[in-house]
Amino acid sequence: MQRNARQINSTAITRATLLRTLGVGAALCLSGGIAGAQEAAPQVEETVVIKAKALKEAERAKERLKNVAGTASVVNNAEVERGRAQNAEDVLAYQPGVFAAATSGTGANKISIRGSGLNSFYQGYSLGIKYLFDGLPITGPGGTQEDFLTLTGVDYTEILNGANAFAYSALSLGGAINFVTHTGRSAPGNSISVEAGSFGYRKYQASTGGVSSSGDTDYYLQYTHNQRDGFQRNSPNSGEDYIFNLGHKFNDRLETRLVIRHRGEELRNGSTLTLAQLEADPRNSTSTASARRKKGTTLVTSRTTLTLDDKSKLELGFAYNDYPLDNGWIYSDQPGIWRSKDFTTSLRYLRTGDTLFGKLSDTTVSFSDTRLLDGDVTGYNQVNGVRTSERQYTKYSGSRDTVLSVSNALHLNEQTTLSSGLSLIEIGRNVRIERSTLPASALPFPRAVEYTDRSLAPRLGLLYQATPTLQVFGNVSRSVDPPVTWQMASTGVSYVRPLRPQKANTAEIGLRASSENHDGSVTLYRSYVSDELLTSIASPAVGATPALVANTNASKTIHQGIEAALTSKLWKNNSGDRLSYRQAYTFNDFYYRNDQRYGQNELPSLPRHVYQGELLFQQAGGFYSGVNVRAMSGYYVDYANTWRAPSAVIWGAKFGYEEPGKKWKAYLDFRNIGDKHYAAAANTTDNARGLDTPNFYPGDGFSIYSGVTYRF
Secondary structure, three states, X not given: OOOOOEEEOHHHOOHHHHHHHHOOOHHHHHHOOOOOOOOOOOOOOOOEEEOOOOOOHHHHHHHHHOXXXXXXXXXXXXXXXXXXXXXXXXXXXXXXXXXXEEHHHOOOEEEEEOOOOOOOOOOOEEOOOEEEEOOEEOOEOOEEEHHHHHOOOEEEEEEEEHHHHHHHOOOOOOEEEEEEEXXXXXXXXXXXXXXXXXXXXXXXXXXXXXXXXXXXEEEEEEEEEEEEOOOOOOOOEEEEEEEEEEEEEOOOOEEEEEEEEEEEEEEEEOOOEXXXXXHHOOOOOOOOOEEEEEEEEEEEEEEEEEEOOOOEEEEEEEEEEEOOEEEOOOOOOOOEEXXXXXXXXXXEEEEEEEEEOOXXXXXXXXXXXXXXXXXXXXXXXXXXXXEEEEEEEEEOOOOEEEEEEEEEEEEOOOOEEEEEEXXXXXXXXXXEEEEEOOOOOOOOOOOEEEEEEEEEEEEEEEEEEEEOOEEEEEEEEEEXXXXXXXHHOOOOOOOOOOOOOEEEEEEEEEEEEEOOOEEEEEEEEEEEEEOOEEEXXXXXXXXXXXXXXXXXXXXXXXXXXXXXXXXXXXXXXXXXXXXXXXXXXXXXXXXXXXXXXXXXXXXXXXXXXXXXXXXXXXXXXXXXXXXXEEEEOOEEOEOOOOOEEOOEEEEEEEEEEEOOOOOEEEEEEEEOOOOOOOEEEEOOEOOOOOOOOOOEEEOOOOEEEEEEEEEO
């Protein structure tokens, strides 16, 4: 131990001292972000030994995120697994600023943070957010395919809204979501689980994990099979996951980890309905249903950490992501085969404990490069499920996203930290239609676009510890969202749209407060967005040429809102029984800034108000029960603001038992108790002209799910 070491009771530890003791990552302070599950600790004059149980990784992550000068949160997946945990809607519930909805309970998720990827929802891709597994991205120049968003084998999930994800080289308006995989240390032993429920839901899972006798090596393996007949008729889906996680510590200075994920799936998504159809029979599905098939997505990530000395360390990461897609293999008369192979190189140098202007200073330099090694899409003509001829072939290989960042945390005093950062992002897009049988277009767009765009993205934040239980924070930042390759061209038209990156300047201010019985936060933000990537009028009608509705750069827009969350311990007795209530509220206010066509109309596709709450009783012996609610206001589905999705209030309840020794557990989860007919999500159109058009995805009706897990 270092000199002047002392022992104190954990209840007397201040938050700042606890953070230092747990090893707060340098990059956390540097830019208000986080730098992964294990980060170098700032150098301090004394070491504090805590007489308490060591915190789990999810709890450590929550403590680290308290150094972020903005909205950031952690989801412990063990808490989600007290009920059904099948998709992103299940896992991302109760998170401020986040909207997540699964259409008909499938893996087709609409996910948005602060209005990111506002109306891009194609039952296969998620836009406007950088997704990572174990700190390495699955998001590339081709966007993020959704097959890994089942969140299988995940220990905990980090959500960093907006530029608060700076430390992950994430510069998107929506920020980043990082899924941290179970290891042999977080999930030792063997486990099997079986789940079943309404609409043919089945899920089977087996895992094993452990640590070698020397303690230097840990391993984790998991297999999962999921299946569902579907809420809407003729909308089944199924998939299988394989996960392998191996970590090894060579010595006190060098350690490495290898994670392999593989998933295959088939998904048939129910068709969109009119409101009248949804109210009459939400299980209806017309002939316009869509489908996707993934014969196998493979993600391989490797991260090696070298501790250079007491003040610095180096992290080297690699990721290979092979994500093929057979889109529309049934139903469609124009299916497409999409092939994408990304390779990411990540390098991070962390330096802590230096002095700048007489103040303690921590610095991080990071580099991230994701390249589309091989990407293309082949469109076919199809008759009765048989592909008859090639329609068009488009190539994307060579596109890339590269980010170089420098960030610093200057500790002005015991209470105040000034974080600053500057990123250089270089976007390369190479999109070319090499073969096409489509007629030439009269629009002034080329058949190939290749460009390199360079932008600077600064960030400045201030975190003030007003009292041991109250933090005040604020930051200003710039975000850059490059267009994904297929937004520029795929198989539908014979030209390439030369889309520009979307950029925004954002300011946010907020506070975090905690007490013995309450823990909450509230943030206000405002983003000035230029060239927002939306699906709207790309070219107006001219003579006999109809208007073109497509992906395009919009005029200037505003995204602003409120993100609030509060968890309260309402009651506890001497036996350890307790009653708690958690809640989250998000206010979305997105609109045009004097657009020539739409004026100051609201941007469609997301509710202005979203509220979620859960009242949970937990008995010391392991039994628990709770009731929950999700309320969404109505919202427009067209840019002309003539037709709205209705508001909805959805109630649920769950019951379960977790053996105190954690050997086995079981749950019973009731969803949509009132059997409410509602729209889980909606497509977006230019002008509905006040007519009830088929743009609505029905949410699940009344349903029951149950599961049992046994550990040995």
